[in-house]
Amino acid sequence: MTTAGDIETLIARVALQDRRAFSELYDATSAKLFGVCLRVLKDRAEAEDLLQEVFVRIWHKADRYRVTGHSPITWLVTVTRNMAIDRLRARGTQTEDINAIPAPRDQRPTPEAQAIALSESRRIVACLDELEQDRAQAVRGAYLDGLSYDDLAKRFDVPLNTMKTWLRRSLIKLKDCLSQ
Amino acid sequence: MTDTGNEMDDDALAGEYALRLLSREDTRRFETRMAQDPALAALVRDWQARLAPMADELTPEVPPRHVKRALEARLFPDSARRMKVTRRLWMGITGGAVFAALAAFLLLLPQIQSPGFVPQYSAELMSEAEGLRLTAGFDPDSGTLILTRMMGEARPGRVQELWLIAEGEPAPVSLGVLADTTEIRLDVPADLIARLPGATLAISDEPPGGSPTGQPTGDVLAAAPVVKT
Numbered sequence: 001m002t003t004a005g006d007i008e009t010l011i012a013r014v015a016l017q018d019r020r021a022f023s024e025l026y027d028a029t030s031a032k033l034f035g036v037c038l039r040v041l042k043d044r045a046e047a048e049d050l051l052q053e054v055f056v057r058i059w060h061k062a063d064r065y066r067v068t069g070h071s072p073i074t075w076l077v078t079v080t081r082n083m084a085i086d087r088l089r090a091r092g093t094q095t096e097d098i099n100a101i102p103a104p105r106d107q108r109p110t111p112e113a114q115a116i117a118l119s120e121s122r123r124i125v126a127c128l129d130e131l132e133q134d135r136a137q138a139v140r141g142a143y144l145d146g147l148s149y150d151d152l153a154k155r156f157d158v159p160l161n162t163m164k165t166w167l168r169r170s171l172i173k174l175k176d177c178l179s180q
Numbered sequence: 181m182t183d184t185g186n187e188m189d190d191d192a193l194a195g196e197y198a199l200r201l202l203s204r205e206d207t208r209r210f211e212t213r214m215a216q217d218p219a220l221a222a223l224v225r226d227w228q229a230r231l232a233p234m235a236d237e238l239t240p241e242v243p244p245r246h247v248k249r250a251l252e253a254r255l256f257p258d259s260a261r262r263m264k265v266t267r268r269l270w271m272g273i274t275g276g277a278v279f280a281a282l283a284a285f286l287l288l289l290p291q292i293q294s295p296g297f298v299p300q301y302s303a304e305l306m307s308e309a310e311g312l313r314l315t316a317g318f319d320p321d322s323g324t325l326i327l328t329r330m331m332g333e334a335r336p337g338r339v340q341e342l343w344l345i346a347e348g349e350p351a352p353v354s355l356g357v358l359a360d361t362t363e364i365r366l367d368v369p370a371d372l373i374a375r376l377p378g379a380t381l382a383i384s385d386e387p388p389g390g391s392p393t394g395q396p397t398g399d400v401l402a403a404a405p406v407v408k409t
Contacts (some may be wrong), residue, residue: 023248026248029241031240031241034242034243035235035238036235036242039238045303051243051247052250052251064386070229071224071229074232075394077227084384121233121234121236124233125232126211137238140234142200143199143231143234144234144235146200148200148201150201167201168196169197171191171195171196171227172188172191175191175195178230
């Protein structure tokens with residue numbers, strides 16, 4: 001298995017335009033990042049296209065990685081998610097389409113997945129579980145599906161301002177929980 | 181939400197920004213502030229790090245192979261061309277050339293001779309169209325590769341370059357430019373010695389001095405497998 005340290009080394013080599021390192025980085029991380037693209041875009045062809053864009057960006061911007069101060073996976077996931085959401089929003093308004101998006105399932109990982117998960121991800125899952133279920137689903141909808149406040153308010157059938165309040169309170173609770 | 185101080189407001193705002201929940205105007209306003217306030221940028225960074233592990237809940241999915249191919253062709257057009265050259269080499273080899281090479285090799289074997297040189301592997305590089313025929317003998321113990329030019333020479337104003345195409349190597353590796361002499365002695369780099377047996381040798385037509393790119397740029401003149409003597 002590729003460790004965070006390995007990926008960090010690969011990113012550093014990619015910043016020096018090392019093609020072999022780029023190929024290895026792709027092999028080590030593309031499945032995870034493709035998972036992110038698929039979840040946000042919910043369209044296979046578009047997700048494939050986006051994944052390509054993501055790696056083009058990684059090839060050109062790997063030298064920026066260090067200044068972000070992120071762990072390598074955080075950086076890769078953040079870049080991918082942001083690009084996916086840019087593309088999602090560029091499609092135009094999602095409002096007519098909202099019912100086409102599958103309702104959020106309970107995303108709690110299986111016991112096996114949990115066993116191998118990083119401690120960080122176990123912590124955020126545990127902290128999400130401390131929120132009321134619909135609030136946790138709203139946070140997941142925002143992060144994993146890239147839903148906007150409008151989308152979320154419609155999805156959970158609450159007024160927009162209520163959704164904003166839910167989300168902001170949930171974020172503060174999450175932060176408190178994670179910093180314990 | 182009841183205000184519990186600016187600090188907490190900014191923290192939640194940074195979280196909303198990281199989640200990409202802010203409206204376009206609010207995003208612009210936030211980014212203007214962030215550009216002047218490193219503390220705000222740090223809050224966003226913290227949120228990104230806090231939230232990213234949520235992606236662990238997603239099922240990874242290996243993307244189809246064509247995505248990587250398209251990506252590499254787009255980023256590295258020169259190596260896409262290189263792959264085409266390699267494919268051409270392989271096509272030449274599979275197109276009956278192997279059989280011809282082996283047949284010729286058996287006839288020409290006794291002619292490979294150099295004092296104290298006992299080749300354990302050989303290859304027969306030939307092209308009827310080019311009027312070219314070279315035999316190669318390789319001794320892995322010393323790493324010495326000796327080519328005997330039986331027929332033909334480089335095209336006018338051009339040189340011939342020898343390449344190693346080994347399994348697992350992404351691209352042909354140059355073994356050197358071939359002199360127009362009868363016997364050409366090459367020392368195979370230590371790290372390539374073990375790769376030679378079973379690999380393919382190929383000769384390409386190149387400008388004086390050899391390929392400027394480190395990869396074959398001209399026609400592939402001949403190619404043959406390295407077989408046990």
